[in-house]
Every structure is written in C-alpha cells, then in structure tokens.
Amino acid sequence: MHEFLFINGLSGLLIITALMVILSKKAINSAIYYAAQSFVIVVLFIFLGAQTGSGELYLWSFTAFITKVLLVPFIMYTMFRRLDDGELGSGQVMPAAFSAIGAALIVILCYAVVSGVTLPSAENLKPALAISLAHFFLGLFCIVAQRNILKQVFGYCLMENGSHLTLAILAPNAPELVEIGIATDAVFAVAIMAVLGTRIFGKFNSLDAGKLTTLKG
Amino acid sequence: MPTLSHFLLAVVQALALFAVAPLISGLSRFERAKMHTRRGPSIFQDYRDIYKLLRRQDLAPGEAGRIFQFMPVVMLATLMVIATGLPMLTRFTPISAVGDLITVVYLFALIRFFFSLSGLDSGSSFAGIGASRELTMGVLVEPIMMLALFVAALLAGSTNLGEIGIAISSGTVHSAAATLLAAGAFAFALYIELGKLPYDMAEAEQELQEGPLTEYSGPSLALVKWGLALKQTLVVGWFIGVFLPFGSATEMSFFGLIGGLIAFVIKLFVIFGVIAVIENSVARARFRLTPQHSWLGVGAASLAFVFYLVGL
Numbered sequence: 329m330h331e332f333l334f335i336n337g338l339s340g341l342l343i344i345t346a347l348m349v350i351l352s353k354k355a356i357n358s359a360i361y362y363a364a365q366s367f368v369i370v371v372l373f374i375f376l377g378a379q380t381g382s383g384e385l386y387l388w389s390f391t392a393f394i395t396k397v398l399l400v401p402f403i404m405y406t407m408f409r410r411l412d413d414g415e416l417g418s419g420q421v422m423p424a425a426f427s428a429i430g431a432a433l434i435v436i437l438c439y440a441v442v443s444g445v446t447l448p449s450a451e452n453l454k455p456a457l458a459i460s461l462a463h464f465f466l467g468l469f470c471i472v473a474q475r476n477i478l479k480q481v482f483g484y485c486l487m488e489n490g491s492h493l494t495l496a497i498l499a500p501n502a503p504e505l506v507e508i509g510i511a512t513d514a515v516f517a518v519a520i521m522a523v524l525g526t527r528i529f530g531k532f533n534s535l536d537a538g539k540l541t542t543l544k545g
Numbered sequence: 546m547p548t549l550s551h552f553l554l555a556v557v558q559a560l561a562l563f564a565v566a567p568l569i570s571g572l573s574r575f576e577r578a579k580m581h582t583r584r585g586p587s588i589f590q591d592y593r594d595i596y597k598l599l600r601r602q603d604l605a606p607g608e609a610g611r612i613f614q615f616m617p618v619v620m621l622a623t624l625m626v627i628a629t630g631l632p633m634l635t636r637f638t639p640i641s642a643v644g645d646l647i648t649v650v651y652l653f654a655l656i657r658f659f660f661s662l663s664g665l666d667s668g669s670s671f672a673g674i675g676a677s678r679e680l681t682m683g684v685l686v687e688p689i690m691m692l693a694l695f696v697a698a699l700l701a702g703s704t705n706l707g708e709i710g711i712a713i714s715s716g717t718v719h720s721a722a723a724t725l726l727a728a729g730a731f732a733f734a735l736y737i738e739l740g741k742l743p744y745d746m747a748e749a750e751q752e753l754q755e756g757p758l759t760e761y762s763g764p765s766l767a768l769v770k771w772g773l774a775l776k777q778t779l780v781v782g783w784f785i786g787v788f789l790p791f792g793s794a795t796e797m798s799f800f801g802l803i804g805g806l807i808a809f810v811i812k813l814f815v816i817f818g819v820i821a822v823i824e825n826s827v828a829r830a831r832f833r834l835t836p837q838h839s840w841l842g843v844g845a846a847s848l849a850f851v852f853y854l855v856g857l
Contacts, residue, residue, distance in 0.1 A: 333719060340722020340857035343848070423837060428844025432851040439855045455856045 332452045335379065338372050339459040339493070346463060346486050347431055350470045353418045355411070355478040359404040362485060366396035369489055372456075373496055382500040388507045392492070395511040400485065400518050407522040408478050413535040419476030427473065431466055438462040449498065457497050463490030475537045477528060481521045488514050547640050550797055555639035559628035562778055563771075567591035569817065570774035576821040591774065598767035606760050608668030613760070616663035617768035620656050624775045627652050631706065631779065632786040634805035635794045636714060638707035646694045646704045649783065650687065653738070656776070657683045664757030675756015678832065682745070685839040686737050692846035693731035696723055696853050697787060706783075710790035723852035728788040730846040735780050737839065740773070741820060743830040744838075778813070781820075785812050 345365035349358045370393045377385030420427070439458040447457070467487030471480045492510055495502065529535060547555075571591040578585020605613060630643025638644025657679060664676030698704045700720055701712035712718050737744050761769055786793075792808030794801030830838070 333721065336857045337721030340726070340852050343852075344722075344726065347848075423840065425837070425840030425844040428841060429847055432844070432848045435848075435851050435855060458855055459857070 332379070335372060335375050335453060336455040336459075338368055338375065339456040341368050342372075342459060342463055342489075342493070343431060343435060343466070346466050346470075346489075347428060349482050349486065350427055350466070350474075350479070351420075351424050355408040355476065355482075356405055358479060358482050359401045359408060362404070362482060363397050363401035365486075365489065366392065366401070369493060370397060372493065376496055376500060380500040384502065384504055384507075385496060385500055387504050388496065391504070391507055391511050395515050396489070399515055403515070403519055403522055404481070407526060411478060411525065411529045411535060413476070413529075413533075416476055416534065416536045419474050419479055419536070421473045421475060427469075430469060430473075431462075434465050434469065435459065435462045438465065447498070453497055457494065460490050460493035460497060463487075463493065466490070476535050477525055477537050477540075478535055480537065481518065481525065484521065485514070485518065488517075551639045554635070554797070554802070555629035555643075558633055558639065559625050562628050562633075562782070563625065563775060566775040566778050567595060567771060569778050569813070573777075573817060573821055573824075576818070577825055580821065580825040591770070595767045595771055598762075598770070599764050601763035603763040603765055605765075606668050609760065610666050612659070612666040613663050614765075616659045617761070617765045617772065619659045620772040621768055621775070623652050623656050623659075624772055624779060627779055628775070628782075631782050632710055632790065632793065633782050633809055634802050635797070636707060636711050636790050638705060641705055641707065644706045646698060646706055646709070649706065650690060650694070654683065654687065656772075660757055664759075667757070667760040669760050672756045672759045675759070679757060682737065682835070685836055686734050689730055689734035689839060689842040689846050690738070692843065692850060693727040693734065694787070696727040696846065696849045697731075699853055700724060700727075706787050709787050710793075713788060714790045714793075720853055720857055722857040723849050724788075726845055726849035726852060730842050730849060731788065732784060733842045733845070734839075735784050736820070736823075737835075738780050739777050739820065741824045743827040744835055781813060781816050782809075785809065785816070 342365060345361055345368060348361040349365065352358045352361055370389045373385050373389035373392060377383070377389065422430075435458065438461040439455070442454055442458040442461060447454070464487050467483045467485070467490060470483030470486055472483075474480050474483065488510070495506070495510070525535070528540065532539060568588060568591070571586070571588040574590065575585055575588045626643060627649055630638055630640050630645075630649065632638045632644060643649070661676035661679045664672040664679070694709075697709045697713070697718075700718040700723060701709040703709065703712075713724060718724050739745075758766065758769060789812055792804065792812075794805035
C-alpha cells in the first residue's frame with residue numbers, strides 16, 4: 329500500500345514540475361525544470377519496476393535517465409541559450425494563476441475519465457494513470473497557451489513524458505525496444521525543433537508564433 | 546474537555562510569546578542590518594522603543610471615536626486568545642475550542658477588521674486609504690489560507706489544528722502531494738500575512754500600507770507595535786503547529802514540553818532566518834502586482850484540493 333502512495337505522490341510532483349516548465353519566464357530555466365521533471369519520471373519508473381516486479385522498467389529508467397535527464401535538456405540548454413526575444417516577454421497568453429487553475433481542471437477531468445474505466449492491471453494506480461493522461465493534455469495546453477515557439481517545444485516534451493508514463497503504467501512488461509523507440513524519437517524531434525527555432529529566430533529575429541505569418545526563404 | 550494543566554499550558558505559552566515577541570521582531574531588524582552590512586540596533590531595541598513609547602503621552606485626534614481608543618487593546622487581546630489555542634510546544638491544542646482552524650482564521654480577520662476600522666475612525670484621510678488597502682490585502686490572502694487549510698482538514702478528517710498536525714506528523718494522511726502543495730500555498734499566504742517585503746512593511750507606519758497607525762502615539766502605539774510583533778510570531782507558530790509539528794510533545798510531561806520548547810525555538814529561528822533572506826533580497830512589489838501573485842496562491846491551493854480529490 330505504501331508503494332502505491334509513493335507512486336501516486338510522485339506523479340503529483342510531475343504536475344507541479346510541469347507547471348513550473350510552463351510558467352517559467354525564460355526557456356533555459358524551463359530546460360532545467362524539464363530535467364528535474366524527467367528525473368521524477370525516472371524515479372517513478374524505478375518504483376513502478378519494484379512494484380510490478382518488471383525488470384524491463386529498470387532498463388527503461390536507465391535509458392530515460394540518459395536521454396531525458398541528460399541529453400534532451402542539454403540540447404535545449406545549449407541551443408536556446410543564444411535565443412532571446414526581449415519583446416515577447418514570457419509569451420504567456422493568460423495570467424499564471426489561470427494556468428494553475430486550468431491544470432487543476434484538467435486533472436479533475438482526466439480523473440473523471442479514468443475512473444470510468446476498469447483496468448485490472450492498474451487498479452491501485454488510477455490516480456497516477458489520471459495524472460499521466462492529464463500530463464499529456466497539460467503539454468497540449470502549453471502549446472496552445474504559449475506564443476513563444478521555444479516554450480511550445482517544451483509543450484511537445486511534456487506530452488511525450490505523459491504518454492511515456494501511460495505506457496509504463498499500462499504495459500510494464502513491454503520490451504526495451506519500444507522504450508528505445510520513444511526515447512530516440514524524443515531526442516531527434518527536440519533536436520530538429522531546436523534547429524528550426526534557431527533558423528526562425530535567425531530569419532525573423534523573433535520567437536513570437538503570432539509573427540510567423542509570412543513565408544521567407 | 547481541557548484540564549487544569551491544559552489551561553496552565555495555554556496561559557504560559559501565551560504569556561511567553563507575548564514576552565518574547567519584541568525580541569523576535571528585534572532579531573529580524575538585527576538580521577536585516579547585518580545583511581545590509583550595517584551595524585544596526587541591538588536585538589533588544591524593540592523593548593526599548595516600546596518602553597519609551599509607554600511613558601509618552603497618549604494623543605488622539607479630535608475626530609477620533611471609541612474604536613480608535615479600543616483597537617490596540619482589542620488587537621492584543623485577540624492575539625493572546627489565538628496564542629492560547631495554537632499547538633506550539635505540544636501536538637494537541639491546549640484549548641481545543643480556540644484551536645479550530647475556522648476560529649483562528651476569523652480571529653485574525655477580527656484583528657484586521659478592527660485595525661482598518663480604527664484607521665477610518667481616526668478621521669485622517671491618509672489612514673482611511675491605508676485601511677482600505679489593509680482590507681484588500683485580507684480579501685486576497687484569506688481565500689488561499691482557507692482553501693489550503695481545508696485541504697489539510699479534509700486529509701486529516703478534523704478542523705482542529707492539533708488533529709491536523711498529529712495526522713501529518715504520524716503520516717496517516719494518504720496524500721503526500723496534496724499535503725505538500727497545501728503547505729506551500731499556506732506558507733505563501735502566511736508570508737503575505739506577516740507583512741514583510743515585497744508585499745508590505747508592518748513597521749512602516751509612515752507609509753500608506755500601514756496607514757491606520759498614522760494617528761497613534763504613546764502607549765497606544767506601543768501596544769500596536771507589540772501586537773504586530775506578536776502577530777508575526779503567531780503566524781509563524783501557526784504554520785509550525787499545523788504543517789511542521791515534528792519534535793513537539795505528544796503528551797503532557799515535563800521533559801516532553803522541554804523537548805517541544807527546544808524544537809519550537811529551533812524551528813522559529815530557522816523560519817525567521819529564511820524569511821529574513823527572502824525579505825532582504827527582494828524589492829518592493831507594486832501594490833497592483835499583489836493580486837496577480839495571490840491568485841497564483843489560489844491556483845496552487847485549488848490544485849492541492851484537486852490532488853486531494855484524485856487521491857494523490
């Protein structure tokens with residue numbers, strides 16, 4: 329019973345770190361918070377592994393540590409450090425408080441959805457499952473409620489983290505190959521988006537998604 | 546039903562806090578001076594200030610009424626009532642009727658009410674504007690406080706502050722994330738309530754924020770200053786009693802109480818140290834910025850409530 333409490337509590341921490349990623353003013357700070365969040369996910373995988381007795385999850389946590397805690401934040405930190413759009417500010421569309429309340433609403437909605445589904449494999453982990461689903465939508469929320477294109481990349485990463493956790497909860501015995509697929513996908517997607525962001529900044533001298541209305545070669 | 550020893554404990558802890566409150570406010574003045582690399586006053590300076598004011602003549606504006614005269618006494622008396630009810634040395638509340646979260650929140654609101662009323666009653670327009678600011682602050686802070694405490698109360702299954710503290714310290718609350726988030730939101734609300742930078746400066750009676758103090762002088766001003774110092778100590782004690790009761794006595798025994806006292810003093814020092822660092826590393830925020838910050842606190846508290854509902 330104690331393990332479930334811990335896993336559910338840690339997944340609560342995920343929502344808080346996700347909010348920090350969304351609300352932080354600078355993209356490089358978001359990268360640091362993202363690394364912290366990925367570390368929480370790694371710890372969650374280890375606890376899930378201990379609870380389900382699945383050896384695969386330990387391997388997952390190892391690869392996730394390499395890619396998500398070290399590699400992806402490193403790429404983002406080094407690429408985004410040089411890009412700064414003073415005019416845009418934080419790029420938030422709505423006040424920070426609304427984002428927090430919006431996150432609360434998303435969590436409630438996802439819990440309502442998950443509680444209607446019977447899942448014998450994840451009966452005690454329903455809160456964590458709801459959080460992983462909510463996390464996906466929180467990432468979507470980050471993309472929608474942000475005009476800063478670099479922060480939108482973080483939205484993608486949050487969505488990806490959410491789906492990763494869902495997979496770990498529902499299919500703890502999935503082979504390592506699946507995990508490697510997800511992890512490499514994340515690394516390459518982020519690298520491509522970082523290059524795109526740099527190119528856009530080079531052409532437009534702005535990170536505002538609202539200004540990307542003209543085609544420039 | 547409180548026994549005689551509970552009553553004794555309640556009276557002793559209220560009187561002890563009353564006695565050391567100027568020392569604690571003097572300590573934060575001393576810390577501020579050290580962080581500014583000034584020599585600063587001694588930590589006993591606030592006792593001297595109060596002693597000096599107590600010997601002065603008490604002047605009141607011609608337009609001032611009864612409320613203006615009563616306010617310092619009402620404020621101090623209410624604070625003493627709160628001090629008897631908070632669990633500080635022990636995990637349980639000495640007098641459980643006072644140690645209820647709704648009672649305590651409203652006793653603090655009563656102080657705020659009289660504080661602003663005295664500003665209006667003094668007849669000074671400057672004090673009147675200060676009074677309205679004080680009430681605005683209350684409107685912003687109290688929702689966070691109530692919501693965060695209600696989450697803790699729901700988790701513990703009781704609105705008694707001591708029961709909440711016992712549940713948290715024994716780990717019977719089945720929702721770690723909600724507890725932590727509620728504690729964070731509550732700490733934020735209490736920080737605003739403390740009257741420290743960046744939101745407020747409780748000792749600056751020349752400023753608009755503490756405008757209601759403008760017309761006070763002599764012994765009344767001494768009592769209000771003493772009250773403000775006591776309020777800061779109590780607010781921190783409130784947080785310790787509810788969310789950090791670790792090390793407090795679990796039952797009434799001499800050594801238990803001594804241990805509780807030592808733990809309480811250490812926690813008080815650490816928290817005031819952290820507060821001093823925050824207070825002296827920020828600039829003053831514009832008053833219109835405060836609602837934006839406090840709404841974030843409401844957001845955090847409502848997220849804590851959702852975490853409770855979901856069962857994280």
